[in-house]
Amino acid sequence: MKNRVYTIGEALIDFIPNEIGVSLKDVVGFKRVMGGAPSNVAIAVSKLKGNSTFISKVGEDAFGSYIIDKLKEFKVDTSWVYKTNKAKTGLAFVSLKDDGQRDFSFYRNPSADMLLSEEEVEDINLKQGDILHFCSVDLIDAPVKKAHKRLIEKALKTKTLISFDPNVRLPLWESSKSCLDAIREFVPYAHILKISDEELNFITGIEDNEQAIKSLFIGNVEWVIYTLGSKGSLIVTKDNKRFEFPGFDVNACDTTGAGDAFVGALLFKLLAKSMNILSLKNIIEEDLKEIFRFCNAYAALTTTKNGAVDAMHTMEETIEFMENLS
Secondary structure: OOOOEEEEOOOEEEEEEOOEOOOHHHOOOEEEEEEOHHHHHHHHHHHOOOOEEEEEEEEOOHHHHHHHHHHHHOOOEEEEEEEEOOOEOEEEEEEEOOOOOEEEEEEOOOEHHHHOOHHHHOOOOOOEOEEEEEEOOOOOOOHHHHHHHHHHHHHHHHOOEEEEEOOOOHHHOOOHHHHHHHHHHHHHHOOEEEEEOOOHHHHHOOOOHHHHHHOOOOOOOOEEEEEOHHHEEEEEEOOOOEEEEEOOOOOOOOOOOHHHHHHHHHHHHHHHOOOOHHHHHHOOHHHHHHHHHHHHHHHHHHOOOOOOHHHOOOHHHHHHHHHHHO
16 A cells, blocks of 8 residues: 555643543543544554554653654654654643543643644655545644645645544633634645534534534535444535444443544545545445444444553454454
Protein backbone atom coordinates (compact mmCIF):
# COMPACT_ATOMS: atom_id res chain seq x y z
CA MET A 1 0.00 0.00 0.00
CA LYS A 2 2.00 2.99 -1.26
CA ASN A 3 -0.48 5.69 -0.33
CA ARG A 4 -0.34 7.21 3.12
CA VAL A 5 -2.44 8.82 5.85
CA TYR A 6 -0.98 12.08 7.16
CA THR A 7 -2.26 13.38 10.47
CA ILE A 8 -1.42 16.79 11.90
CA GLY A 9 -1.95 18.19 15.38
CA GLU A 10 -1.26 17.53 19.01
CA ALA A 11 0.59 14.70 20.68
CA LEU A 12 0.57 14.78 24.46
CA ILE A 13 0.85 12.65 27.56
CA ASP A 14 -2.35 11.35 29.14
CA PHE A 15 -2.16 10.55 32.83
CA ILE A 16 -4.78 7.82 33.31
CA PRO A 17 -5.99 7.16 36.90
CA ASN A 18 -5.28 3.89 38.64
CA GLU A 19 -8.83 4.05 40.05
CA ILE A 20 -12.18 4.13 38.26
CA GLY A 21 -15.23 6.02 39.50
CA VAL A 22 -13.16 8.62 41.39
CA SER A 23 -13.25 12.34 40.62
CA LEU A 24 -10.04 13.88 39.34
CA LYS A 25 -9.35 15.74 42.57
CA ASP A 26 -9.49 12.47 44.53
CA VAL A 27 -7.30 10.34 42.23
CA VAL A 28 -4.17 9.19 44.08
CA GLY A 29 -2.10 7.63 41.28
CA PHE A 30 -1.84 7.82 37.50
CA LYS A 31 -0.35 5.80 34.67
CA ARG A 32 1.49 7.69 31.91
CA VAL A 33 0.31 6.92 28.36
CA MET A 34 0.67 8.66 25.03
CA GLY A 35 -2.35 10.62 23.79
CA GLY A 36 -3.58 13.24 21.35
CA ALA A 37 -6.25 12.44 18.76
CA PRO A 38 -4.20 12.97 15.56
CA SER A 39 -1.33 10.84 16.86
CA ASN A 40 -3.79 8.17 18.01
CA VAL A 41 -5.28 8.03 14.51
CA ALA A 42 -1.83 7.66 12.94
CA ILE A 43 -1.05 4.78 15.28
CA ALA A 44 -4.37 3.04 14.56
CA VAL A 45 -3.65 3.17 10.82
CA SER A 46 -0.17 1.77 11.37
CA LYS A 47 -1.36 -1.01 13.70
CA LEU A 48 -3.68 -2.11 10.90
CA LYS A 49 -0.62 -2.25 8.57
CA GLY A 50 -1.31 1.00 6.73
CA ASN A 51 1.27 3.72 6.07
CA SER A 52 0.93 6.73 8.34
CA THR A 53 2.87 9.92 9.01
CA PHE A 54 2.38 12.15 12.04
CA ILE A 55 3.12 15.89 11.78
CA SER A 56 3.65 17.85 15.00
CA LYS A 57 6.10 19.38 17.45
CA VAL A 58 7.04 18.17 20.93
CA GLY A 59 9.15 19.62 23.69
CA GLU A 60 12.84 18.90 24.21
CA ASP A 61 11.90 17.00 27.33
CA ALA A 62 11.44 13.44 28.52
CA PHE A 63 7.77 13.40 27.51
CA GLY A 64 8.57 14.54 23.97
CA SER A 65 11.22 11.83 23.63
CA TYR A 66 8.75 9.26 24.96
CA ILE A 67 6.14 10.28 22.35
CA ILE A 68 8.61 9.96 19.49
CA ASP A 69 9.78 6.57 20.79
CA LYS A 70 6.18 5.33 21.00
CA LEU A 71 5.37 6.52 17.48
CA LYS A 72 8.43 4.71 16.16
CA GLU A 73 7.50 1.61 18.15
CA PHE A 74 4.17 1.56 16.32
CA LYS A 75 5.96 2.17 12.99
CA VAL A 76 4.50 5.64 12.41
CA ASP A 77 6.70 7.88 10.26
CA THR A 78 8.07 10.68 12.48
CA SER A 79 10.03 12.56 9.80
CA TRP A 80 7.86 15.64 10.43
CA VAL A 81 7.81 15.58 14.25
CA TYR A 82 9.96 18.49 15.39
CA LYS A 83 11.44 19.25 18.81
CA THR A 84 11.53 22.67 20.46
CA ASN A 85 12.97 24.16 23.65
CA LYS A 86 10.47 27.04 23.55
CA ALA A 87 7.60 25.07 25.14
CA LYS A 88 7.00 21.79 26.94
CA THR A 89 5.10 18.76 25.70
CA GLY A 90 1.39 19.01 26.56
CA LEU A 91 -0.09 17.01 29.45
CA ALA A 92 -3.65 15.82 30.15
CA PHE A 93 -4.90 14.36 33.41
CA VAL A 94 -7.92 12.09 33.04
CA SER A 95 -10.49 10.67 35.44
CA LEU A 96 -12.60 7.65 34.51
CA LYS A 97 -16.24 7.20 35.46
CA ASP A 98 -17.72 3.76 36.11
CA ASP A 99 -19.12 3.58 32.56
CA GLY A 100 -15.73 4.34 30.97
CA GLN A 101 -16.52 8.01 30.20
CA ARG A 102 -13.87 10.63 30.99
CA ASP A 103 -13.14 14.04 32.46
CA PHE A 104 -10.01 15.96 31.40
CA SER A 105 -7.70 18.58 32.86
CA PHE A 106 -5.11 19.93 30.37
CA TYR A 107 -1.71 21.56 30.88
CA ARG A 108 -0.61 23.28 27.65
CA ASN A 109 -0.32 27.06 27.73
CA PRO A 110 1.44 26.95 25.40
CA SER A 111 2.51 23.43 24.54
CA ALA A 112 5.09 22.52 21.93
CA ASP A 113 2.56 21.39 19.29
CA MET A 114 1.08 24.90 19.21
CA LEU A 115 4.39 26.21 17.82
CA LEU A 116 4.45 24.11 14.64
CA SER A 117 4.80 26.63 11.80
CA GLU A 118 3.62 26.74 8.21
CA GLU A 119 7.25 26.81 7.05
CA GLU A 120 7.79 23.45 8.74
CA VAL A 121 5.14 21.73 6.60
CA GLU A 122 6.13 23.38 3.33
CA ASP A 123 8.18 20.42 2.05
CA ILE A 124 5.56 17.74 2.75
CA ASN A 125 4.54 16.30 -0.60
CA LEU A 126 0.94 15.08 -0.62
CA LYS A 127 -0.51 13.25 -3.62
CA GLN A 128 -3.82 11.94 -4.90
CA GLY A 129 -4.52 8.69 -3.08
CA ASP A 130 -3.16 10.02 0.21
CA ILE A 131 -5.40 11.20 3.06
CA LEU A 132 -4.88 14.25 5.29
CA HIS A 133 -6.58 14.14 8.70
CA PHE A 134 -6.85 16.82 11.38
CA CYS A 135 -8.85 17.72 14.50
CA SER A 136 -9.83 20.99 16.20
CA VAL A 137 -7.56 21.15 19.27
CA ASP A 138 -4.72 22.74 17.27
CA LEU A 139 -6.91 25.17 15.33
CA ILE A 140 -6.33 27.74 18.06
CA ASP A 141 -4.84 31.16 17.34
CA ALA A 142 -1.22 29.97 17.21
CA PRO A 143 1.37 29.12 14.53
CA VAL A 144 -0.02 25.57 14.26
CA LYS A 145 -3.29 26.89 12.81
CA LYS A 146 -1.36 28.40 9.88
CA ALA A 147 0.47 25.07 9.48
CA HIS A 148 -2.92 23.36 9.13
CA LYS A 149 -4.08 25.87 6.54
CA ARG A 150 -0.91 25.51 4.47
CA LEU A 151 -1.13 21.71 4.48
CA ILE A 152 -4.83 21.84 3.56
CA GLU A 153 -3.99 24.15 0.65
CA LYS A 154 -1.46 21.60 -0.59
CA ALA A 155 -4.01 18.78 -0.17
CA LEU A 156 -6.67 20.61 -2.16
CA LYS A 157 -4.19 21.33 -4.93
CA THR A 158 -3.17 17.66 -5.23
CA LYS A 159 -6.73 16.30 -4.80
CA THR A 160 -5.75 14.57 -1.55
CA LEU A 161 -8.73 13.38 0.53
CA ILE A 162 -9.23 15.57 3.60
CA SER A 163 -10.76 14.22 6.82
CA PHE A 164 -11.81 16.35 9.82
CA ASP A 165 -12.84 15.11 13.26
CA PRO A 166 -13.56 18.19 15.43
CA ASN A 167 -13.02 16.13 18.62
CA VAL A 168 -14.25 19.03 20.76
CA ARG A 169 -12.26 19.71 23.95
CA LEU A 170 -13.74 22.92 25.37
CA PRO A 171 -11.35 23.19 28.38
CA LEU A 172 -8.56 23.93 25.88
CA TRP A 173 -10.26 27.05 24.51
CA GLU A 174 -10.66 30.56 25.87
CA SER A 175 -14.38 30.26 25.16
CA SER A 176 -16.84 27.92 23.54
CA LYS A 177 -17.37 30.57 20.85
CA SER A 178 -13.70 30.57 19.82
CA CYS A 179 -13.82 26.77 19.54
CA LEU A 180 -17.02 26.89 17.53
CA ASP A 181 -15.73 29.62 15.20
CA ALA A 182 -12.59 27.61 14.43
CA ILE A 183 -14.52 24.42 13.72
CA ARG A 184 -16.99 26.18 11.44
CA GLU A 185 -14.09 27.86 9.61
CA PHE A 186 -12.48 24.50 8.79
CA VAL A 187 -15.54 22.31 8.09
CA PRO A 188 -15.82 23.42 4.41
CA TYR A 189 -12.28 22.22 3.67
CA ALA A 190 -13.05 18.59 4.53
CA HIS A 191 -14.35 15.88 2.22
CA ILE A 192 -15.11 13.62 5.21
CA LEU A 193 -16.50 15.05 8.44
CA LYS A 194 -16.83 12.88 11.54
CA ILE A 195 -19.12 14.20 14.31
CA SER A 196 -20.02 12.51 17.58
CA ASP A 197 -23.48 12.56 19.12
CA GLU A 198 -22.12 14.87 21.84
CA GLU A 199 -20.86 17.43 19.29
CA LEU A 200 -23.55 17.73 16.63
CA ASN A 201 -25.86 20.25 18.26
CA PHE A 202 -22.95 22.28 19.64
CA ILE A 203 -21.32 22.64 16.22
CA THR A 204 -24.48 23.33 14.22
CA GLY A 205 -26.66 25.11 16.77
CA ILE A 206 -29.60 23.06 15.45
CA GLU A 207 -31.63 20.86 17.81
CA ASP A 208 -33.12 18.54 15.18
CA ASN A 209 -30.42 15.99 14.34
CA GLU A 210 -31.53 15.43 10.74
CA GLN A 211 -31.49 19.15 9.97
CA ALA A 212 -28.22 19.56 11.85
CA ILE A 213 -26.49 16.91 9.73
CA LYS A 214 -27.85 18.42 6.51
CA SER A 215 -26.47 21.82 7.49
CA LEU A 216 -22.94 20.41 7.50
CA PHE A 217 -22.87 19.84 3.74
CA ILE A 218 -21.00 22.99 2.86
CA GLY A 219 -17.87 23.47 0.80
CA ASN A 220 -16.12 20.19 0.00
CA VAL A 221 -18.07 17.95 2.41
CA GLU A 222 -19.12 14.67 0.74
CA TRP A 223 -19.67 12.44 3.79
CA VAL A 224 -20.91 13.28 7.27
CA ILE A 225 -20.24 10.42 9.67
CA TYR A 226 -22.27 10.64 12.87
CA THR A 227 -21.00 8.34 15.62
CA LEU A 228 -23.28 7.19 18.41
CA GLY A 229 -20.90 5.39 20.76
CA SER A 230 -22.03 1.86 21.55
CA LYS A 231 -25.10 2.33 19.32
CA GLY A 232 -22.97 2.40 16.17
CA SER A 233 -22.66 4.98 13.41
CA LEU A 234 -24.59 6.74 10.68
CA ILE A 235 -23.26 8.04 7.37
CA VAL A 236 -25.07 10.61 5.26
CA THR A 237 -23.78 11.49 1.80
CA LYS A 238 -23.96 14.77 -0.08
CA ASP A 239 -26.61 13.34 -2.40
CA ASN A 240 -28.73 12.53 0.68
CA LYS A 241 -28.13 8.79 0.94
CA ARG A 242 -28.29 7.54 4.50
CA PHE A 243 -26.88 4.35 6.00
CA GLU A 244 -26.98 3.19 9.61
CA PHE A 245 -24.58 0.61 11.04
CA PRO A 246 -25.13 -1.01 14.47
CA GLY A 247 -22.49 -1.06 17.18
CA PHE A 248 -21.03 -4.01 19.04
CA ASP A 249 -21.97 -4.90 22.61
CA VAL A 250 -18.83 -5.12 24.75
CA ASN A 251 -17.91 -4.63 28.40
CA ALA A 252 -16.36 -1.16 28.10
CA CYS A 253 -13.86 -0.15 30.76
CA ASP A 254 -12.35 2.95 29.10
CA THR A 255 -13.65 4.92 26.10
CA THR A 256 -10.39 6.88 25.76
CA GLY A 257 -9.33 6.77 22.13
CA ALA A 258 -12.40 4.91 20.85
CA GLY A 259 -13.34 7.73 18.48
CA ASP A 260 -9.74 7.92 17.26
CA ALA A 261 -9.73 4.15 16.72
CA PHE A 262 -12.90 4.48 14.65
CA VAL A 263 -11.35 7.21 12.50
CA GLY A 264 -8.08 5.31 12.14
CA ALA A 265 -9.94 2.20 11.00
CA LEU A 266 -11.99 4.26 8.54
CA LEU A 267 -8.97 5.98 7.00
CA PHE A 268 -7.13 2.66 6.80
CA LYS A 269 -10.06 1.11 4.91
CA LEU A 270 -10.31 4.08 2.53
CA LEU A 271 -6.58 3.88 1.93
CA ALA A 272 -6.75 0.13 1.28
CA LYS A 273 -9.53 0.68 -1.25
CA SER A 274 -7.58 3.50 -2.96
CA MET A 275 -10.49 5.86 -2.41
CA ASN A 276 -10.40 9.38 -3.83
CA ILE A 277 -12.84 12.27 -3.98
CA LEU A 278 -14.70 10.82 -6.97
CA SER A 279 -15.03 7.35 -5.46
CA LEU A 280 -16.47 8.86 -2.27
CA LYS A 281 -19.36 10.06 -4.41
CA ASN A 282 -19.84 6.69 -6.14
CA ILE A 283 -19.22 4.15 -3.38
CA ILE A 284 -21.72 1.28 -3.28
CA GLU A 285 -23.71 0.22 -0.24
CA GLU A 286 -21.96 -3.16 0.12
CA ASP A 287 -18.58 -1.45 0.43
CA LEU A 288 -20.00 0.95 3.02
CA LYS A 289 -21.37 -1.95 5.07
CA GLU A 290 -18.01 -3.71 5.03
CA ILE A 291 -16.11 -0.53 5.97
CA PHE A 292 -18.35 0.62 8.78
CA ARG A 293 -18.86 -2.80 10.34
CA PHE A 294 -15.09 -2.97 10.64
CA CYS A 295 -14.82 0.58 12.05
CA ASN A 296 -17.51 -0.04 14.66
CA ALA A 297 -15.86 -3.30 15.70
CA TYR A 298 -12.42 -1.72 15.94
CA ALA A 299 -13.71 1.14 18.10
CA ALA A 300 -15.71 -1.21 20.35
CA LEU A 301 -12.74 -3.49 20.87
CA THR A 302 -10.61 -0.51 21.91
CA THR A 303 -12.94 0.22 24.85
CA THR A 304 -12.24 -3.19 26.40
CA LYS A 305 -8.74 -2.07 27.50
CA ASN A 306 -7.46 0.99 29.35
CA GLY A 307 -5.70 3.79 27.53
CA ALA A 308 -5.78 4.80 23.89
CA VAL A 309 -2.95 3.51 21.69
CA ASP A 310 -2.15 0.54 23.91
CA ALA A 311 -5.79 -0.52 23.66
CA MET A 312 -5.80 -0.52 19.86
CA HIS A 313 -5.77 -3.98 18.31
CA THR A 314 -4.24 -5.57 15.25
CA MET A 315 -6.10 -6.53 12.10
CA GLU A 316 -5.98 -10.20 13.08
CA GLU A 317 -7.44 -9.54 16.54
CA THR A 318 -10.22 -7.40 15.07
CA ILE A 319 -11.19 -10.02 12.48
CA GLU A 320 -11.25 -12.70 15.17
CA PHE A 321 -13.49 -10.49 17.33
CA MET A 322 -15.90 -9.93 14.43
CA GLU A 323 -15.99 -13.63 13.54
CA ASN A 324 -16.75 -14.64 17.11
CA LEU A 325 -19.77 -12.31 17.09
CA SER A 326 -21.10 -13.47 13.70
